[in-house]
Amino acid sequence: MGFWGLCFPVFVAFFVIAKHFLNKFQNLPPSPYLCLPIIGHFYLLKKPIHQNLYRISKQHGPIVFLQFGSRKVIVVSSASAAEECLTKNDIIFANRPRMTIGRILGYNYTILSWAPYGDHWRNLRKIIALEMLSTSRMQMLSGIRVDEVKKLIRKLLDNGNQSVELRTMFFELTLNIMMRMIAGKRYYGDNMADLEESKRFKEIHRETFKLAGTPCIGDYLPWFKSKKLENMMMECQRKRDEFMQGLIEEHRRRIESALDSERKNTLIAVLLALQESEPEYCKDEIIKGLMLLMLFAGTDTTVNAIEWALSLLLNHQQVLEKVRTEIDLHVGHERLIEESDLPHLPFLCNIINETMRMYPPAPLLSPHESSENCVVGGFHIPQGTTLFVNVWAIQNDPKIWADPTMFKPERFEGVEGGRDGFRLMPFGSGRRGCPGEGLGLRMVGLVLGSMIQCFQWMRIGEGTVDMTEGAGLTLSKAQPLLAKCRPRPIMSNLLSQI
Numbered sequence: 001m002g003f004w005g006l007c008f009p010v011f012v013a014f015f016v017i018a019k020h021f022l023n024k025f026q027n028l029p030p031s032p033y034l035c036l037p038i039i040g041h042f043y044l045l046k047k048p049i050h051q052n053l054y055r056i057s058k059q060h061g062p063i064v065f066l067q068f069g070s071r072k073v074i075v076v077s078s079a080s081a082a083e084e085c086l087t088k089n090d091i092i093f094a095n096r097p098r099m100t101i102g103r104i105l106g107y108n109y110t111i112l113s114w115a116p117y118g119d120h121w122r123n124l125r126k127i128i129a130l131e132m133l134s135t136s137r138m139q140m141l142s143g144i145r146v147d148e149v150k151k152l153i154r155k156l157l158d159n160g161n162q163s164v165e166l167r168t169m170f171f172e173l174t175l176n177i178m179m180r181m182i183a184g185k186r187y188y189g190d191n192m193a194d195l196e197e198s199k200r201f202k203e204i205h206r207e208t209f210k211l212a213g214t215p216c217i218g219d220y221l222p223w224f225k226s227k228k229l230e231n232m233m234m235e236c237q238r239k240r241d242e243f244m245q246g247l248i249e250e251h252r253r254r255i256e257s258a259l260d261s262e263r264k265n266t267l268i269a270v271l272l273a274l275q276e277s278e279p280e281y282c283k284d285e286i287i288k289g290l291m292l293l294m295l296f297a298g299t300d301t302t303v304n305a306i307e308w309a310l311s312l313l314l315n316h317q318q319v320l321e322k323v324r325t326e327i328d329l330h331v332g333h334e335r336l337i338e339e340s341d342l343p344h345l346p347f348l349c350n351i352i353n354e355t356m357r358m359y360p361p362a363p364l365l366s367p368h369e370s371s372e373n374c375v376v377g378g379f380h381i382p383q384g385t386t387l388f389v390n391v392w393a394i395q396n397d398p399k400i401w402a403d404p405t406m407f408k409p410e411r412f413e414g415v416e417g418g419r420d421g422f423r424l425m426p427f428g429s430g431r432r433g434c435p436g437e438g439l440g441l442r443m444v445g446l447v448l449g450s451m452i453q454c455f456q457w458m459r460i461g462e463g464t465v466d467m468t469e470g471a472g473l474t475l476s477k478a479q480p481l482l483a484k485c486r487p488r489p490i491m492s493n494l495l496s497q498i
Contacts, residue, residue, distance in 0.1 A: 029065040029074055029379040029384065032056065038221070040067030045469040050363035054148065055394055056394040063377045069220030074376070074383045077393035078098050079400060083422040085368070086430035089376065091117070092367040095430045096387045098321050100216040100226065104233040105208070105240075111289040113366065117431065123281065127290065128435045129329045132267055138439060140265060142339055144180045145443060148173055149450050150336070150498050151189065153295060156455060156485055157495060163460055166310065167480035170447070175205070177443065178299055182291050183247045184266045204243055205385045208296055213472050227233045242290040243469070248272070298436050301361035302476045307481050309355040311465045312407050314457060314483060319409060323347050327453045336498075337449040338443070339442050348449055350409035352441065356395075358407065358425035361440075363392035363475050365428050392475070395424060454495060455485035 017180045028063050035041055039231035044066075054076050057064055062078030076082050077378050083091050096102060102114030105285050110130065131137070138159035152173050152336045154493040156164065172188035179185050179201075187198040216225040249476040251268045267290065275282040313320040324348045342349065375381065402411070434440075451457070459465055460482045468478040487495050 023296040027380040029063040029377070030060040031065040032060060035067050035405070037117045040069055042068055046068050048052055048469055050390055050392040051392050057390070057393060063379060070222060071220050072382060074381060074385055074389065075388045075390055077390040079394050079422040082389050082394060085377050085389065090430040092370050092372055093387050095369045097367050097369040099219045100230060100233065101212060104230065104237050105212070107289050110285070112293055115123050123489065124290065127274070131270055132290065132438055133435060137323055140444065145177050145446060148177045149446055153454055153498055157487060161484055163482050163484055165480050165482055167303065167307050170306050171315065173230065173447065174299045174302050179297050181397060182267050182294060194451060201303045204236070204239050209300065211236055212283060228453065238265055240292060241288060244291055245284065248284055248287060258472050302440050302443050304361055304448050304474055304476045305356060307477055308352060308359040309444070309448050311467060311477065311481050312355055315458050315464045316407055319351065319407070320457065321454065323351055324452050327449060331453065333494060336494070337446065337453050338395065339446050342445040345449065346447060347409060350412040351422065352444055352448070353412045354407060357424055358396065359475050360391045360395055360426040363390070363391040365391055366432070368432060391425060454488060454491050459485045460484060
């Protein structure tokens with residue numbers, strides 16, 4: 001072994017020891033001892049990342065400091081630490097880190113999910129709260145959700161007692177709901193929009209999710225340029241922008257038509273009306289960003305929640321029978337369940353909360369970034385540190401949840417709104433909490449409740465449903481749900497009229 005061959009391990013050892021004592025001197029949170037030059041702690045990451053980070057936190061504590069390339073990162077895995085970050089230090093952690101996806105797919109950090117905390121972010125949040133997702137707006141658009149659920153029921157009726165792959169059905173249902181609310185169009189099934197337009201939309205949607213789930217190494221190792229990935233993102237964004245601009249222009253042409261009543265109530269129409277009163281701010285790019293946010297942030301997570309919930313119910317038939325009895329007693333058999341019934345179906349709501357506890361839509365909340373130095377758990381957190389809140393770890397922590405791996409909806413009985421401090425926060429919390437929480441819960445409750453009310457559900461074969469988790473930014477099942485259903489005889493008269 002030559003001189004340099006001997007020097008290299010000595011250099012690495014010196015670097016690791018020096019880094020460790022420097023972290024101690026700066027009062028940074030505990031950190032895995034071996035932090036390698038250049039890559040830092042990247043060597044520790046294995047999929048699924050949220051479970052791997054939970055294992056690291058069990059060794060080093062609920063607040064862990066990591067070095068991912070050039071980025072300083074803290075991972076929080078306890079309810080008390082998350083509360084400190086998102087209440088006491090909420091404004092400090094209200095920013096997002098600058099990442100390639102936010103620059104390219106997020107209109108240069110102007111879309112709500114990637115915009116820095118400030119006036120622009122507040123204006124976007126206000127538009128969503130008052131113009132797009134207000135209670136009155138959601139009520140106005142509720143007929144779309146009801147109509148699409150009826151179409152799902154008819155499709156299930158047509159399948160008889162055959163095995164059905166439900167993830168695809170849920171995916172098409174959710175996308176049709178979102179696109180009808182946004183633009184008054186369906187892209188799947190009967191009465192869909194132009195075939196060519198539908199193909200373009202499906203391609204864009206598929207590309208977006210693929211790229212969003214692909215880590216960009218240049219975000220952490222800036223001297224390694226991810227040119228191929230960036231070029232793919234730019235091409236995808238060009239297609240997205242062109243597609244959404246086409247929908248806006250079409251609305252402008254048709255908005256005066258009295259015959260096009262549904263599209264006069266779409267979210268694009270709402271924002272075009274706002275554009276007339278605030279032309280300097282509510283430009284087309286703002287409208288496109290808001291529409292894309294709703295479309296891509298609100299589909300996959302909703303699909304996952306419904307699929308996990310039904311999978312759990314198929315593996316726990318006694319829970320399925322209990323919630324069906326609740327629906328029968330409150331709703332009856334002469335009408336379908338409605339969104340207004342959901343507050344009066346506490347056990348159904350408990351099932352949804354328990355599902356999201358065990359399988360949160362986003363196991364790691366979208367990253368935050370500290371805008372200045374702060375203290376969390378008694379540790380110094382430097383300015384510019386990326387924060388990951390491991391919601392999965394918090395919601396599956398045996399120290400705060402009895403038997404966390406067991407499906408027990410009754411654990412939420414008597415808990416107002418299903419929430420209990422920061423122990424359960426599948427939609428995040430604080431200023432960066434998900435603004436679409438109300439809509440998501442309506443959709444999950446209506447779809448799940450309708451399927452329970454109308455059908456008897458059975459597993460395929462003798463074994464239980466496979467509950468293996470997939471790998472990705474959102475928490476999906478590794479294997480799509482297959483099940484059988486048959487109409488409930490007591491519902492036959494109502495189902496014959498759908």
